[in-house]
Amino acid sequence: MNSRPSLRFKPQSTNVLRNWLSISTIALLTALAGCAASNNQSQTASSPAASASPAASSPAASASPVQVEPTGLLAQVLSRSKIICGTSGKVPGFSFVNTQGEYSGFDVDICRAVAVAVFNDPSKVEFRQLSAAQRFTSSQTGSIDIISQTATVTISRESTVGVAFGPVILYDGQGLMVKKNSGITKIEQLAGKSVCVQTGSTTILNLTDQFRKRGIAYKPVSFDDNNATFAAYQQGRCEAVTADRSGLVSNRSKLPNPDEHTILDIVLSKEPLAPGVKQGDPQWANVLNWVVYVLIQADEFGITSKNVDQIAQSTKDPDIRRFLGLEGDLGKGLALKNDYALQVIKQIGNYSEVYDRNLGKDSPLKLERGPNKLWTDGGLLYSPPFR
Amino acid sequence: MAIQVFGFKNALGLLRDVRFWRIVGQLFFVLFLVWLGTTLWHNLTLNLQKAGIQIGLNFIQSQASFDIGERIITYSPTDSFGRALFVGFVNTLRVTGIGMVLATLLGLVIGLARLSDNWLIEQLAKLYVEVFRNTPLLLQLFFWYFAGFAKLPSIDSNTPPSSLFYLTNRGLALTWVSATAATGIWIGLLTLATLIAIGLWQWRRWLRIERGVASRTWLWAGGAIGLGIILAFAITRASPFEWNVPRLNATELEGGLQISPEFTSLLLGVTFFIASFIAEIVRAGIQSVPKGQWEAAKSLGLKPGVMLSKVILPQALRVIIPPLTSQYLNLAKGTSLAIAIGYPDIYFVANTIFNQTGRVVEVMLILMASYLGVNLIISLIMNLVNYSFQIKER
Numbered sequence: 001m002n003s004r005p006s007l008r009f010k011p012q013s014t015n016v017l018r019n020w021l022s023i024s025t026i027a028l029l030t031a032l033a034g035c036a037a038s039n040n041q042s043q044t045a046s047s048p049a050a051s052a053s054p055a056a057s058s059p060a061a062s063a064s065p066v067q068v069e070p071t072g073l074l075a076q077v078l079s080r081s082k083i084i085c086g087t088s089g090k091v092p093g094f095s096f097v098n099t100q101g102e103y104s105g106f107d108v109d110i111c112r113a114v115a116v117a118v119f120n121d122p123s124k125v126e127f128r129q130l131s132a133a134q135r136f137t138s139s140q141t142g143s144i145d146i147i148s149q150t151a152t153v154t155i156s157r158e159s160t161v162g163v164a165f166g167p168v169i170l171y172d173g174q175g176l177m178v179k180k181n182s183g184i185t186k187i188e189q190l191a192g193k194s195v196c197v198q199t200g201s202t203t204i205l206n207l208t209d210q211f212r213k214r215g216i217a218y219k220p221v222s223f224d225d226n227n228a229t230f231a232a233y234q235q236g237r238c239e240a241v242t243a244d245r246s247g248l249v250s251n252r253s254k255l256p257n258p259d260e261h262t263i264l265d266i267v268l269s270k271e272p273l274a275p276g277v278k279q280g281d282p283q284w285a286n287v288l289n290w291v292v293y294v295l296i297q298a299d300e301f302g303i304t305s306k307n308v309d310q311i312a313q314s315t316k317d318p319d320i321r322r323f324l325g326l327e328g329d330l331g332k333g334l335a336l337k338n339d340y341a342l343q344v345i346k347q348i349g350n351y352s353e354v355y356d357r358n359l360g361k362d363s364p365l366k367l368e369r370g371p372n373k374l375w376t377d378g379g380l381l382y383s384p385p386f387r
Numbered sequence: 388m389a390i391q392v393f394g395f396k397n398a399l400g401l402l403r404d405v406r407f408w409r410i411v412g413q414l415f416f417v418l419f420l421v422w423l424g425t426t427l428w429h430n431l432t433l434n435l436q437k438a439g440i441q442i443g444l445n446f447i448q449s450q451a452s453f454d455i456g457e458r459i460i461t462y463s464p465t466d467s468f469g470r471a472l473f474v475g476f477v478n479t480l481r482v483t484g485i486g487m488v489l490a491t492l493l494g495l496v497i498g499l500a501r502l503s504d505n506w507l508i509e510q511l512a513k514l515y516v517e518v519f520r521n522t523p524l525l526l527q528l529f530f531w532y533f534a535g536f537a538k539l540p541s542i543d544s545n546t547p548p549s550s551l552f553y554l555t556n557r558g559l560a561l562t563w564v565s566a567t568a569a570t571g572i573w574i575g576l577l578t579l580a581t582l583i584a585i586g587l588w589q590w591r592r593w594l595r596i597e598r599g600v601a602s603r604t605w606l607w608a609g610g611a612i613g614l615g616i617i618l619a620f621a622i623t624r625a626s627p628f629e630w631n632v633p634r635l636n637a638t639e640l641e642g643g644l645q646i647s648p649e650f651t652s653l654l655l656g657v658t659f660f661i662a663s664f665i666a667e668i669v670r671a672g673i674q675s676v677p678k679g680q681w682e683a684a685k686s687l688g689l690k691p692g693v694m695l696s697k698v699i700l701p702q703a704l705r706v707i708i709p710p711l712t713s714q715y716l717n718l719a720k721g722t723s724l725a726i727a728i729g730y731p732d733i734y735f736v737a738n739t740i741f742n743q744t745g746r747v748v749e750v751m752l753i754l755m756a757s758y759l760g761v762n763l764i765i766s767l768i769m770n771l772v773n774y775s776f777q778i779k780e781r
């Protein structure tokens with residue numbers, strides 16, 4: 001237990017330096033990116049012409065004349081042959097790097113699903129570890145293609161920060177965690193106490209609002225790193241730590257004695273978490289949206305990674321046949337392969353499978369589905385129709 | 388004809404004149420910089436426009452709506468982003484200012500220890516310098532914070548309800564003075580007494596030099612101050628201040644002088660780090676004073692303290708001050724790592740703001756301007772100090 005904090009030195013130190021570096025280079029990069037940007041423009045400018053004559057440009061795929069040509073970011077991603085995905089890497093269940101350097105988690109699987117849709121290969125993703133504060137700057141400047149990092153959808157992030165969020169993948173709320181033996185059960189008991197919190201998040205704003213609303217004085221202690229925040233809490237610097245409830249459960253699993261900590265009943269805010277892309281590229285945004293919807297819709301159809309091949313062979317249901325790309329050309333309209341949904345389900349699974357193995361009953365976290373059930377089961381998950 | 392030949396010769400002369408080419412060279416360099424600047428600016432605005440990012444400083448007036456844990460000027464979440472930035476800036480200045488003083492003192496001590504005749508002291512000073520100079524500041528901050536402060540006793544049932552000082556993992560609390568109604572009168576009278584004392588001192592000195600009478604400067608000056616104290620006590624019939632003893636309220640410390648672990652860790656971090664460089668600068672400066680000066684001072688029979696302060700240091704300072712300035716600048720910049728250990732400096736505030744507003748470019752510019760401003764002021768003061776220590780021709 002004593003060696004733990006020192007083990008964390010390295011990631012933390014690189015992280016802060018990287019923060020500084022990346023954020024201070026952004027201005028420079030944006031300035032220097034002039035030539036690259038004009039290249040993009042010529043690409044985008046030429047592509048409508050290409051898509052206007054699809055038969056000429058892709059005779060092989062011209063079984064149907066509706067195959068849309070990739071433009072903008074999708075074209076760039078294809079030529080780069082990998083997706084760059086921004087994520088944390090420090091939050092078990094969402095994105096975590098194991099000792100072999102392999103990423104796993106809910107956020108990670110979203111990026112993998114997009115990689116399957118685009119390349120038919122879940123390994124064609126490069127993950128970039130970001131802190132909560134770096135997430136949107138990285139997406140804004142285009143240094144990542146997708147941001148999949150426990151990000152809450154908010155109006156200002158879409159309007160002024162310039163993120164285009166995809167569908168919500170987890171309906172969450174902010175919570176407070178305290179040590180069991182502190183005897184604290186209500187937020188009012190935190191009056192005058194210190195609360196550890198991570199900057200660059202909605203968390204710090206909700207915390208301020210909630211205490212202001214109740215007229216309780218408290219002392220925020222803010223860090224820019226997830227691990228530092230929880231290390232400070234664990235070592236007794238703060239009476240409580242606040243984050244998304246799922247994030248609390250996840251980080252609690254990393255503490256030496258998870259059982260000694262308890263999450264208060266109070267929910268401080270609504271935190272609908274969603275992946276996002278940079279605004280201004282509808283085609284790429286559509287790819288993200290309709291990959292996420294595939295996970296949800298597959299769940300509703302009862303299609304899983306195990307039975308998808310069999311269903312594809314046997315089904316007569318035109319809805320399902322269209323969904324899996326056996327007829328119609330929904331995938332082509334997204335500038336993807338027509339059977340992208342089938343591949344995503346086969347290689348990644350449906351929503352329940354992804355949830356269960358990362359956060360739910362098959363994971364160490366054992367998080368309740370709560371509102372994250374299908375609308376047909378009284379939850380909030382609802383995919384628009386595939387047609 | 389003659390004129391033309393003359394002109395021709397002149398032109399040729401110009402081409403052969405190295406001064407001419409220097410000017411041309413500089414001219415081209417300036418043009419290049421201008422070109423580079425305008426191109427970068429053009430690209431920046433173009434790219435920002437393309438990314439749909441607006442540029443402007445109006446957001447500074449919008450409501451911050453986040454809290455800042457530690458501050459020495461008033462602030463509430465309903466204040467503006469500008470105010471929040473200022474709070475962070477003051478926090479940065481606080482660490483920078485105190486750090487500069489402490490690092491200088493520590494650096495001076497270690498630098499002198501490096502020159503000590505005592506082998507053990509010299510080796511310890513050397514060890515200090517090598518350890519602190521050769522490890523990254525960020526690592527040292529984590530060390531002070533997570534291995535240092537966090538390991539201090541936590542507040543629990545064994546913590547005394549009241550104590551002259553507390554040293555816990557929630558911070559330091561010291562007994563401090565707090566002002567009372569009498570404080571103002573005391574300060575006023577004592578200031579007056581001090582002024583009178585200085586005047587009396589000068590007068591007695593003048594008397595001794597001019598008239599040769601026994602001066603007794605200390606007696607006169609001390610008498611004035613003593614009278615001031617008696618008078619102040621007679622008027623207020625109270626002590627000038629009250630002791631403010633820290634106490635425990637449930638699980639948080641109250642009263643006294645509270646110093647947070649974040650502030651202390653950052654202060655210790657930058658102080659110990661920069662002091663290791665200053666120590667080397669002090670050592671080099673002192674070693675640059677010719678041996679003859681030491682010998683001359685010794686042969687005059689000066690005591691070691693006087694020798695150091697009147698003969699050696701004034702000469703060493705000429706060598707010390709310019710590199711010392713650089714270390715002060717490094718210290719100011721080094722405080723920007725504060726966010727790693729949760730101290731709300733200006734970078735922390737900026738970080739929070741651009742996350743909330745997406746205004747990376749503007750906030751970055753404000754940040755740069757702030758650090759530039761602090762450092763220009765430090766440079767300016769140090770240049771004045773440097774100037775006053777230079778050898779003056781008489």
Ligand SMILES: N[C@@H](CCC(=O)N[C@@H](CS)C(=O)NCC(=O)O)C(=O)O
Binds near residue numbers: 091151202
């Ligand atoms: N959902 C909130 C909070 C997100 C958040 O802070 N997540 C933490 C984990 S709970 C994180 O991503 N930390 C990344 C890191 O510092 O590595 C938001 O979008 O602002």
